[in-house]
Structure formats: C-alpha cells, structure tokens
Amino acid sequence: MRIEWARLKAESMDEKNRDGNMTDTKSPDQNLVGHYRRPGLGGSLLAALEKAGKTVRSYEDTAAFDEFHMRGRAATRDLARFAEIGSGMRVLDLGCGLGGPARLLTAEYGARVTGIDLMEEFIEAAVMLTAMAKMDRSPAFVRGDMLHLPFDGKSFDAAWSQHTLMNIADKTALFGEIHRVLVAGGILAFYDVVAGTLPGRYYPVQWASDASMDHLPDESEMLRLLDSGGFEPVALHDETAACLKWFESIRSKMNKRSAEAPSDAPPAPGLHLVIGPDTAEKAANTVSNLREDRIRVIMGTWRKKGRVG
Numbered sequence: 001m002r003i004e005w006a007r008l009k010a011e012s013m014d015e016k017n018r019d020g021n022m023t024d025t026k027s028p029d030q031n032l033v034g035h036y037r038r039p040g041l042g043g044s045l046l047a048a049l050e051k052a053g054k055t056v057r058s059y060e061d062t063a064a065f066d067e068f069h070m071r072g073r074a075a076t077r078d079l080a081r082f083a084e085i086g087s088g089m090r091v092l093d094l095g096c097g098l099g100g101p102a103r104l105l106t107a108e109y110g111a112r113v114t115g116i117d118l119m120e121e122f123i124e125a126a127v128m129l130t131a132m133a134k135m136d137r138s139p140a141f142v143r144g145d146m147l148h149l150p151f152d153g154k155s156f157d158a159a160w161s162q163h164t165l166m167n168i169a170d171k172t173a174l175f176g177e178i179h180r181v182l183v184a185g186g187i188l189a190f191y192d193v194v195a196g197t198l199p200g201r202y203y204p205v206q207w208a209s210d211a212s213m214d215h216l217p218d219e220s221e222m223l224r225l226l227d228s229g230g231f232e233p234v235a236l237h238d239e240t241a242a243c244l245k246w247f248e249s250i251r252s253k254m255n256k257r258s259a260e261a262p263s264d265a266p267p268a269p270g271l272h273l274v275i276g277p278d279t280a281e282k283a284a285n286t287v288s289n290l291r292e293d294r295i296r297v298i299m300g301t302w303r304k305k306g307r308v309g
C-alpha cells in the first residue's frame with residue numbers, strides 16, 4: 001500500500017470549517033488535551049497499517065482502532081437502533097474521536113453526520129480515514145469544543161455521545177448547548193460511563209489520567225441533569241455486564257493471538273495506537289472499576305421536550 005500522508009493531510013486541512021470554534025472560545029482544559037494528545041497520530045496509523053500489510057478499502061477496515069469506546073461497533077449499532085437513526089437524519093457526533101461511529105452511521109443508516117472533537121489530530125485522522133474509505137457520502141468533521149458548539153440553533157435531528165460526557169464537568173452547560181442545536185422532538189442518544197455505588201476509581205482509565213478530568217455523576221444524578229436540561233427519557237439500558245463480557249472476550253482473543261502468532265509478527269493496528277502505551281493498564285483499571293461497581297455503563301435515548309414542529 002502506497003501511503004501519501006502529506007497529501008491526505010493537506011486535503012483534510014483544505015476542507016472548510018475545519019477549525020469550528022477553537023479561536024473564539026476559552027482555551028479548553030489543558031490536562032484533558034494532554035491526556036488525549038497523540039502527536040503524529042495519522043502517520044502512526046498509516047505506518048501500522050502498512051507494516052501489518054492491511055489495505056483500507058471501506059469504513060469497516062478500520063474498525064479495530066476507530067471506535068474509542070467499550071464494545072466497539074456492536075455498541076454503535078445498538079445505540080443507532082435505540083435512537084432510530086434513519087436515512088437523511090442530521091446527527092451531531094459529540095467528541096467524535098477518529099470518526100468510526102460517524103462513518104458507520106453514514107454508511108449503514110444513511111445519516112448525515114457531523115462529528116466534532118477537541119483534538120486536532122483526531123479530526124485530521126478522522127478526515128484521513130474517511131478519505132481512505134472512499135465512501136459514497138462522507139461525514140463532515142469539525143475541530144471544536146462541545147461546550148461551545150459552532151452551529152445554529154435547531155440544526156440537528158439527533159445528538160450522539162459515546163464515552164464523552166465523562167470528560168465534561170459542566171453538564172448543565174453541555175445539555176443546554178445540545179438542547180439549543182436540536183430541533184423540537186430531537187433525540188439525544190448516549191452511551192456513557194456513570195459512577196457506581198462505591199466511591200473512588202482506579203486510574204488511569206481510557207478517558208482520564210486522574211480524577212481531575214473524570215466527571216461522573218451517578219445514574220440518578222445524570223437523569224436529574226437531563227430532566228432539568230429539557231430532555232425526557234425514551235429508553236435506558238444498563239450495559240455494565242455486556243462491557244465486562246466484551247473485555248473478557250478481548251482478553252481471550254489477545255491470548256490466542258499471541259500464542260499463535262510468530263514472535264516477529266508486527267502488532268496488528270489496534271486501539272493502543274489511539275489510547276497510548278498504557279492501554280493495558282487503562283483497560284485493567286476499567287475492568288476493576290466495573291467489577292467493583294465504581295463505574296457503570298449506560299445506554300439511552302432522550303427526547304428534547306416541547307412541541308414537535
């Protein structure tokens with residue numbers, strides 16, 4: 001596979017709207033930026049793909065590393081079903097990461113997706129992977145802060161969040177922004193981590209290096225915040241057991257692969273490229289937090305209150 005990172009990068013930066021709101025707002029939490037920063041991410045992804053002899057021909061070929069949440073693609077399809085994502089729906093993916101969910105919603109559900117993320121290198125990688133996937137219609141990606149959404153009011157039919165709310169301390173402000181950009185009757189779909197019954201958590205985890213960037217209400221507080229933010233519940237599922245099962249299946253797959261692969265085989269491109277060198281430690285801490293009921297994972301849909309029309 002011949003890789004032209006410089007060209008893909010230049011193309012990605014030509015796209016309009018690349019820097020959604022980064023120049024006119026307060027600077028984002030620098031600890032959080034440091035936690036997610038992956039300099040040269042696009043180049044590392046391309047190098048890992050090339051080394052492993054993998055060619056990207058479709059959005060499905062990047063599934064091993066472009067969904068940055070527990071249960072990967074399966075969780076995205078479950079949430080799309082709960083949220084009744086359909087053809088032509090305008091979906092805002094908050095904290096879109098590398099754009100895997102945005103590409104899936106576009107390709108499989110016909111949605112018109114816009115992804116927004118704080119991290120420049122994630123947005124660059126999202127644009128690059130989308131170009132490589134050669135989709136009939138592509139999602140759009142904007143770099144920006146979801147607390148200051150650079151969109152007009154009532155411009156989306158659905159807002160989508162997977163493993164992003166836990167980074168936001170001021171959820172009242174966030175739900176206010178989401179409420180503003182949704183049409184009346186619009187859907188907020190989320191798949192996120194909440195606090196369990198036991199206080200305190202093991203760090204680092206995928207979304208936080210320490211407690212300063214980890215903002216988890218428990219489930220009832222989350223429901224209260226949504227209600228006062230102007231959203232009524234449609235559906236709610238506890239995904240904790242399914243996430244633990246998923247970690248277990250990943251572990252046995254990895255054990256099998258390392259037993260079977262020749263010792264000089266290149267590592268398969270995977271989430272470690274995005275999560276960083278301490279991926280195993282973060283995953284182990286997440287499993288302990290789930291097992292000890294320090295965190296839970298919930299998936300749900302809420303509807304913007306008020307008259308439709």
Ligand SMILES: C[S@@+](CC[C@H](N)C(=O)[O-])C[C@H]1O[C@@H](n2cnc3c(N)ncnc32)[C@H](O)[C@@H]1O
Pocket residue numbers: 028032036066067068069094095096097098099100101116117118119122144145146147161162163164167168206207
């Ligand atoms: C754990 S990742 C999940 C990425 C993606 N939703 C997925 O599931 O593949 C959390 C993402 O939220 C983004 N994020 C955190 N705070 C943000 C903010 N205030 N505005 C926009 N993006 C933010 C991070 O940069 C990161 O990409």
